[in-house]
Amino acid sequence: MLCRAICLLALVLTLAACRPPPDGAGAAARLPPGVTVEIALEGEPRVATVPVLVTITRDGVPLAGATVTVTGDMTHAGMIPVVAAATEFTPGRYRADAFAFDMAGDWFITAEVRLPTGERAVAVKTVRVERAAP
Amino acid sequence: MTGSERIPLPVILRQAQASPLRAPARRDSVQPRGFDLLRLPGWRRFVRWRYARLVFQLPLLLLALWAIFDGLTGSQLAPRNVATTSVWLHYRGLIVIVLAVFGNAFCAACPLMLTRGLSTRLARLLPRRLSWPAKLRNKTLVLGLLVIYLLSYELFDLWASPWLTAWLIIGYFGAALLVDTLFPDGTFCRHVCPLGQFNFAYATASPTQITAADPEVCHRCEHKPCLHGRESYANPPPGQGRAAFIPLSEVANANGQGYFPGCETKLFVPTIMSNMDCTYCFNCVRACPYDNVALTVRPPGWEWAHSPWARRGRLGLMFLAVGLAFWGLLHAVAMIGPYYDAAQWLAAVLHTDSEALILGLLFAAVSLGGLGLTTAAAWLADRLGGLRGSPLAALLRWGYVTLPLGFGLWGAHSLFHFLTGVPSTLPVVQHFFWYWGFEVEPNWRVARLVPTAWLFPIGALFVSLYTALAVYLTMRIALRDFGRQGVLAMWPILILVLLFAALSIWILAQPMEMRGTVLGPTL
Numbered sequence: 001m002l003c004r005a006i007c008l009l010a011l012v013l014t015l016a017a018c019r020p021p022p023d024g025a026g027a028a029a030r031l032p033p034g035v036t037v038e039i040a041l042e043g044e045p046r047v048a049t050v051p052v053l054v055t056i057t058r059d060g061v062p063l064a065g066a067t068v069t070v071t072g073d074m075t076h077a078g079m080i081p082v083v084a085a086a087t088e089f090t091p092g093r094y095r096a097d098a099f100a101f102d103m104a105g106d107w108f109i110t111a112e113v114r115l116p117t118g119e120r121a122v123a124v125k126t127v128r129v130e131r132a133a134p
Numbered sequence: 135m136t137g138s139e140r141i142p143l144p145v146i147l148r149q150a151q152a153s154p155l156r157a158p159a160r161r162d163s164v165q166p167r168g169f170d171l172l173r174l175p176g177w178r179r180f181v182r183w184r185y186a187r188l189v190f191q192l193p194l195l196l197l198a199l200w201a202i203f204d205g206l207t208g209s210q211l212a213p214r215n216v217a218t219t220s221v222w223l224h225y226r227g228l229i230v231i232v233l234a235v236f237g238n239a240f241c242a243a244c245p246l247m248l249t250r251g252l253s254t255r256l257a258r259l260l261p262r263r264l265s266w267p268a269k270l271r272n273k274t275l276v277l278g279l280l281v282i283y284l285l286s287y288e289l290f291d292l293w294a295s296p297w298l299t300a301w302l303i304i305g306y307f308g309a310a311l312l313v314d315t316l317f318p319d320g321t322f323c324r325h326v327c328p329l330g331q332f333n334f335a336y337a338t339a340s341p342t343q344i345t346a347a348d349p350e351v352c353h354r355c356e357h358k359p360c361l362h363g364r365e366s367y368a369n370p371p372p373g374q375g376r377a378a379f380i381p382l383s384e385v386a387n388a389n390g391q392g393y394f395p396g397c398e399t400k401l402f403v404p405t406i407m408s409n410m411d412c413t414y415c416f417n418c419v420r421a422c423p424y425d426n427v428a429l430t431v432r433p434p435g436w437e438w439a440h441s442p443w444a445r446r447g448r449l450g451l452m453f454l455a456v457g458l459a460f461w462g463l464l465h466a467v468a469m470i471g472p473y474y475d476a477a478q479w480l481a482a483v484l485h486t487d488s489e490a491l492i493l494g495l496l497f498a499a500v501s502l503g504g505l506g507l508t509t510a511a512a513w514l515a516d517r518l519g520g521l522r523g524s525p526l527a528a529l530l531r532w533g534y535v536t537l538p539l540g541f542g543l544w545g546a547h548s549l550f551h552f553l554t555g556v557p558s559t560l561p562v563v564q565h566f567f568w569y570w571g572f573e574v575e576p577n578w579r580v581a582r583l584v585p586t587a588w589l590f591p592i593g594a595l596f597v598s599l600y601t602a603l604a605v606y607l608t609m610r611i612a613l614r615d616f617g618r619q620g621v622l623a624m625w626p627i628l629i630l631v632l633l634f635a636a637l638s639i640w641i642l643a644q645p646m647e648m649r650g651t652v653l654g655p656t657l
Contacts, residue, residue: 047645071578073211074648076294077218078551080586081558083579102586104471105648106294108211112575120575124211131471131647 030122032115034059037123039070039111042095047132049100054086054111055093056121062092065116070096075106075126086111104131164407164440165345166432172419181416182389182425190243198245198303204566205300214565214576215296219555221303222293227552229333230545234434238337241323241330242414246310253315266317270325273450277457280328281497284461288468288493320398323413330413335451335458336541337409339435339600344406344418347428352404360403360418360427363396386425394421403427408442410451435603438534439610449526452533453505459540460504463637464497466547470644508536511626519616519623532611532627535604539631542600543638546593550642553592557583593642601635 031037035058042051052070056063065088072082082102086094101107107129113121172178180186197220205217212218225240232239257263292298306329313322323330346352357364357378365375368382368391376393396418397403399411403418403426419427443451467473477492486492512528521528558581565576608627612620 069578073213075212076222076291076648077213077215077558078223078293078555079213079646079648080554080584081213081578081581083582103646103648105646128649131645 029124030120032119032121035063035115035119035121037111037113037121039109039123039125041127045101045107045127045129047101047104047129049098052084052086052096052099052109052111053093054096054113054123056113056115057092058115062090063115064088064091066094067114068094068096069112070099071110071112072099072101072107073110074103075108079103101129104129165349165404166343166430166436167345168431170347170428170430171342172427172429177429178387178419178425181419181429182387184390184392184394184420186420187242187247187415190239191245191248194243195245195248198307202300202303205296205298205303208296208566209569210296212294212296213558214562215299216562216566217296217299217303218293219558219562221299223551223555224559226548227555230336230541230548231552233333233336233340233541234545235341237340237342237429238333238409238412238414241333241337242416244323244330244413246306246322246327247415249307249311250314250319253311253319256311256315260316263318264316266321266325272448273331273454276325276328276331277450277454279326280331280454280457281501283328284465285493285497288465289490319395320400324399324411331454332458332544334410334412335454335537336544337412337414338437338537339541339603340409341431341434341436343409343430343432343437344401344403344412344414345428345430346404347426349404351424351426352402355424358402359394359396359421359423361396361400363394363417364421364423365393366423367391380423385423389420396421407440408437410443435538435607438537438603438607439614441531441534441611443530443534449530452529455533455540456505456508456529456536457501459536459543459634460500461497462540462543462547463504463634463641464500466543466638466641469646469648470641471647472644474647474649508533508630511630514626515612515623518626519612519619521616531615532608534611535608535627535631538600538604538607539634539638542597542604542635543641545600546596546638546642549596550589550593553584553589557581590642594639597635597638597642601631601638604631604635 029037035056038055040053040055042053044050054068054070056066056068068086068088070084070086073079082099084096084099086096088094105128106126108124108126111121111123111125113123115121172181201217201220204215208215208217229240286292290298292302306327309326310322313326314320352358352360357380359378359380363377364380365371365377366380366382366385366388370379370381377396382388382391394417398415398417399413401412401418403422406412419429477496480495481487481492484491509525509529512532513525515532516523516528558578560580561576561578564574567574568576605628608624608631609620612624612627614620616623
C-alpha cells in the first residue's frame, strides 16, 4: 500500500511539475530542414474573402511545385473550418483566392504543404479577425 | 441484519396482489405508469448483470485517459486536440441529445465512479468515514461550485486549452476520489459534482424514469435493498454483512451472488417522483430481490407539472433551475459580438482591465437579474391568481418553467457545436497519429460535412419545442392551482417564457464571434 501511495504521489508531482506544451503557431509548425513556409493575408483580416499567400523556400530559394492546402480554424473547438487549395502563381508563391473568414474572433491559419520530394511541411499563423466592414 | 427478520418473497407478492391499496390514491402512485423499457428483450437481464455499468464506463474511461494524454502532451490547437474536441464538443452535445431522448445515461456511464474501488481501499486507512455535514445536504455548495466552474470556463478559456481541459479531467477524477474516500459513497455525485447537477436538473426533461413496477411490493418490503443494498448467498454468511441477507432461493430472477449496493444518492424507488439526483446507475434494479424496479417511459418533462421539488421544500433546487437557465443565456451570449461590446463598455466605465472583474459582474448581474425577474413574474402571477403568499413560495410554484427554457437553450447551443464538431472526429484522430509521427494525413475537408445552413433551423427548432413545453407547463400550473383565475394568472409567466425564447432565438441568429479574451487581444 505504501509503495502504491508513493507511486501515486510521484505521478501527481510529475504531472504537477509539467508545463503546458508551447502554445500556438510555433508549436504546431513542422518543417523539414532548410524549409521555410510563410503565411500572409492579402488584405485586412475581416469577415470577408481574404486571399492567403503562402511563400515556400528551401535554403532561401523559392520552392516550386508544391501542393498547398490552407485551413482556417477558430482557436476554440467547435466551428466548421475553412479549407481552400492554394495555387502557385510565381515560383515558390502560392495563393488561396477563395479563402473566406466567416466569423469574427481569434483564428489560426494552417498551411499544409506537400513538397515535390514527398516531404510534408506545416506552418501556422494566428490572427484576430474583425467584423465585416459596415 | 439477519435473514430471520425478513418477510419471504412469496408472502410479499401474495399480500401485494390482495391489497386494496392498488388504486392511485397513495402519494407515491403519482409515478408515471408507461411502458417499462426493461421489458424489452434482453434489457432486464443485461441491466441486472453485475457488470452492466462497467460496459459503458470502460470506453469513457479510455476516452478520458486519451484526452488527458493528448491534452498534456499533444498539439495545443484546440480544434485539433482530443481533449478539447471530445469534452467541449462531443460530450456536451451527446449529453443533451441523450437527456432529450432517453435519460441521464452519462451519469450512468460516468468513468469517475471507477475510482470507487480505490476510494474504498483508501477509506480503510481512515479511522472512520466522515459524514457529510448536515448543512451541506442540499444544493448550496454545488451551486457555488457550478458558478466557479462556469466562471472558470469563460475566464480561463477552457474550451480553447487542451492542457487546461486535461487538468480539468484529472481534477475531476481527483475530487471524486477524495470526496468518496472521506465521505460515504455517492456524496460526490449528489453534493459536489457540477456536471452531475446539470445532468440531474435537465434529466427532468427526459422521457424515462425509475419507478416501482408494483408499489405494493415496495410497501411490504422490509429491508429496502434498493436503498440499502443486499447480500445474497445460498446460505447465510457468518457474521455481520454489509447489508440485509436475502437467500438466493428467494431472489426473483436471481442475478448472481454477493453484495449488491443500493442507491448511492439515497433515493427510494417507490417515492421517486423526479429524476433529480438519479444517476441511472441501476443499482436499485440489481439490488431489488423482487425484480420490481421499472424504467418507465413517460412524457418528456412529465415531472415538471407535478412539482416534485416543492413538496420537499427544495428552494436550492429551484435556484439551480433558474440559475442554469440564465447562465445558459450568458453562455450563449458570450459567443456573439454584443457581449464583447458590453464587456468593453463596462471595462471603460469602471476603468479596469481585469477580465475576472468584468466577467464576475456580468455573471452576478445575469444571475441576480434572472432570479429577480423570475421571482417577480411568479409573484405577480400568484397575485393575479388571488394568492398573497411569499415571493419564494411563488417561485417554488412557477420556477419549473425555467427548466424547459434552460434545456432548450443549452440544447440548441450544445447541438450547434456538436454538429459542427462531429465531422471533425476523423481528422482529429488522424491528427493525433500524425502528431506522433505516423504517416497519416488529416483530411480537414471532412470537418465541413454539415451544411452551415442547417445549424440555425435545428437550434431554433430545439428552442421552439421546449418553449412550447414551457407554455404548456405554464398553463397546466395556472389551471391546476388557480382554476378559472389561472387564465389571468398565467400571463406574467407566459410573457417571461416568450421573452426568454425570443432572446434565445435572437442569440442563435446572430453571427458568431469568438475571442480568447473579452477585453484585449492575446495573439
